[in-house]
Structures are given as structure tokens and as C-alpha cells.
Amino acid sequence: MDSQILPFIIFLIAVTVTPLLSSAAPATPCQSNCGSLQIKYPFGTGYGCGSPRFEPYITCKSNQLLLTTHTGSYLITAISYKDSTLTITPSAMSTCNSMQQSPNLGLDWASPFQLGPSIFLLLSCTPPTSSLTIKGSPVCDPSSTHLCATIYTCPAVVNLRLPLFPPTNTCCVYSPANFNSKGELDLREMKCKGYASIASFQDSPTDPSKWMYGVTLKYTNGGFDDYYMNNKCNTCEDSGGICGYSPPTNSFLCICNSGFNATTDCYNNYNPVQDYEDLIGTSTSLSTQKIMLGLWVGLLFYIAA
Numbered sequence: 376m377d378s379q380i381l382p383f384i385i386f387l388i389a390v391t392v393t394p395l396l397s398s399a400a401p402a403t404p405c406q407s408n409c410g411s412l413q414i415k416y417p418f419g420t421g422y423g424c425g426s427p428r429f430e431p432y433i434t435c436k437s438n439q440l441l442l443t444t445h446t447g448s449y450l451i452t453a454i455s456y457k458d459s460t461l462t463i464t465p466s467a468m469s470t471c472n473s474m475q476q477s478p479n480l481g482l483d484w485a486s487p488f489q490l491g492p493s494i495f496l497l498l499s500c501t502p503p504t505s506s507l508t509i510k511g512s513p514v515c516d517p518s519s520t521h522l523c524a525t526i527y528t529c530p531a532v533v534n535l536r537l538p539l540f541p542p543t544n545t546c547c548v549y550s551p552a553n554f555n556s557k558g559e560l561d562l563r564e565m566k567c568k569g570y571a572s573i574a575s576f577q578d579s580p581t582d583p584s585k586w587m588y589g590v591t592l593k594y595t596n597g598g599f600d601d602y603y604m605n606n607k608c609n610t611c612e613d614s615g616g617i618c619g620y621s622p623p624t625n626s627f628l629c630i631c632n633s634g635f636n637a638t639t640d641c642y643n644n645y646n647p648v649q650d651y652e653d654l655i656g657t658s659t660s661l662s663t664q665k666i667m668l669g670l671w672v673g674l675l676f677y678i679a680a
Contacts, residue, residue: 405617405630409435415456416608416618417487417594425618427625429594432486442488442592446481446559452589453574460491462574462589469498469571471529471583477569480590481559490552491591493572494519495560496526497547499535500567504547507565509555514565519548526571526583535568607639614640 405424407414419425420435433451434441440451442463449463467477482488497515500507507514523546532541547567555561562570572590579585608618611629616637619628631641 405619406435407617409440410438412440412451412454414440414617415612418454419617419619423619423622423628424630425620427620427622428487432483432488444481444483444486444558446479449590459595460591460593462591464589468588468590469531469535469569470588471526471571471586472531474498474529474531474534474571475569476535477562479559479561479563480570481554481557482592484558487595488592489595490554491593493550493552493574493589493591494522495549495552496522496571496573497549497562497565497567498526498532498545498569498571499537499541500545500547500565502542502544504544507547509565514549515547516550519550520546522548522573525581529583610640611637614642616641 406420409420414420414425414435417426417429418433418440419430420440422430424430425433432443434443441448442451442461443449447465449465451461452464453462455461465477465480467475468480469475469477482490497504497507504515505513505517520543523543527537527541527543527546530539533539537545547565552560555564560570562568571588573586574589574591575587577585577587607627611618614629614631616629616631619630619636620626621628621636627638629637629640631637633641
């Protein structure tokens with residue numbers, strides 16, 4: 376064959392092979408932070424990040440970590456990995472500075488979340504709240520009516536069509552709280568217009584303007600979140616990686632800053648080909664690329680001979 380064709384063949388190989396090799400390191404959506412919150416396992420910032428059991432419910436959008444349930448999306452403002460809790464602040468929840476009518480708040484039964492130790496104050500209810508029951512059981516805690524009197528000193532009560540310093544028999548301290556069979560805090564059923572949830576009194580039990588408002592939720596690990604996997608994830612995170620999974624088998628992945636992923640940690644240099652196979656969960660497309668590359672290399676040696 377004419378030797379002048381050889382440079383063209385080499386150029387053709389370069390054009391063909393370069394995209395194949397570059398595709399072996401796709402950009403990952405996994406991040407170690409979402410806004411000001413540190414993101415660690417079992418949470419993740421995108422598909423393939425964290426635990427597959429949490430991915431349908433937790434997302435990072437516009438640097439805000441959100442919990443999505445059948446009743447809406449709620450901003451996550453705090454996470455305690457030590458206590459396995461998080462705090463959400465629903466936009467329609469009342470506080471001392473802003474009171475408003477609220478829709479129902481709920482969790483999906485299939486989700487790994489349940490109510491934590493928050494204190495719910497049901498506001499602007501049909502009096503007397505002492506007779507408020509769910510399935511025949513009293514709801515309100517009579518020993519904590521002082522909390523109703525305290526939050527009713529907030530001028531924002533007028534937004535609930537209440538007068539200043541309204542009677543406390545229109546408020547209910549619902550603690551310990553629970554959701555109904557639909558997994559919801561059903562305000563309409565309890566004939567209340569709004570609610571406030573107290574996550575912490577912030578050492579100011581008599582000053583509602585200083586309380587930390589939010590709904591505390593507990594979460595339970597699932598999927599492959601057993602002792603073995605937790606240790607494996609700790610090793611990954613200690614090496615600077617982010618814990619994730621490989622669809623469709625959902626096998627564990629340690630997502631590294633290099634753009635390639637491993638099955639253990641990011642301490643060592645890994646074979647990009649093997650790592651990419653781990654990422655996509657199958658070697659079919661990559662095997663095809665290997666065959667094409669081998670054919671081109673073989674052709675090159677044949678021409679040069």
C-alpha cells in the first residue's frame with residue numbers, strides 16, 4: 376500500500392479512539408457538600424450517589440438539600456450523622472415571626488424516615504382543644520399548655536385571624552406527635568389552621584422568637600447499609616472518596632476525585648477501564664470499544680509491515 380496513506384490512517388485512528396477513551400471518565404454528579412451542608416453516606420447529591428434507598432427522596436437543587444414526599448418538598452436545614460436525624464423547615468410552617476395557614480405535612484411509608492422528637496403546636500384550632508382526639512385518644516398534652524401561651528404572645532398570630540393574646544384553648548401541644556394512616560399530620564381533620572414545630576428551645580424556653588423551628592426526622596439505613604458496608608464506606612470517605620452505587624445492581628462504588636471509581640477506596644491509582652466498568656455496571660459497551668481499538672492497532676501494524 377502507498378506509504379502516503381499511512382499518515383491518513385494514523386489520523387483516522389486518533390479521531391476514532393480518542394472519544395472512546397475519553398468516555399471512560401464521565402463527570403460524576405456526586406458532591407461532598409450541598410450549600411452549607413456536608414453530605415455523607417447514606418445521603419447523596421444525585422443519581423448513583425449515597426444509598427439507593429435514599430436517592431428517591433433526597434436531592435440537591437440550587438445548593439439546597441431537599442426532602443421530597445407525597446405532600447411536598449421540604450428544605451433540609453440540619454443533619455446529625457451521629458444521631459441519624461435531620462431537620463426540615465417546611466415553608467408553610469408557622470414561627471413566632473411568621474404565622475400562616477398550613478397544608479398537611481406527611482412522609483412516605485416506604486421511605487426510611489419517621490418523626491423524631493419534635494414538639495408540634497397546633498394553632499388556631501376549634502376550641503376547646505382539650506376535646507381533640509384521634510381515634511378516640513386525646514391528642515393534646517395538658518401539662519404543656521404554657522407553650523401555647525408563650526407562642527401566642529407573638530404578634531404574628533393575627534395572620535391566623537386570631538386576636539392578640541388569644542385564648543390558649545385554641546392551641547394544642549401535640550407531643551409525642553404521630554401521623555395518621557396516610558402518613559400525614561392532617562390539620563383539616565383536627566380542625567386547626569396551622570402548626571409550628573419546635574426542634575429546640577435554644578436555652579430560651581420563654582422566648583419563642585429565639586426558638587429553633589423545624590421538624591426533626593429520624594432516618595434508618597437500608598439497602599446495603601449493614602456493618603460491613605458502613606465500614607467500607609468509612610474507608611472510602613477517609614480516602615477522599617464519596618460513597619455511591621452502580622445501577623442496576625446497586626453494588627457499592629467509591630467515587631473518586633480523579634473521575635474514576637473504585638470498589639474500595641481512592642488511596643491507590645486504579646485502572647480506568649476497570650473503574651468505568653464498575654461505574655456503568657456492565658462491560659458490554661467497553662468490550663466493543665476494546666475490539667475496535669484492537670482492530671485499528673492490528674490494521675496499523677499490517678500496513679506498516
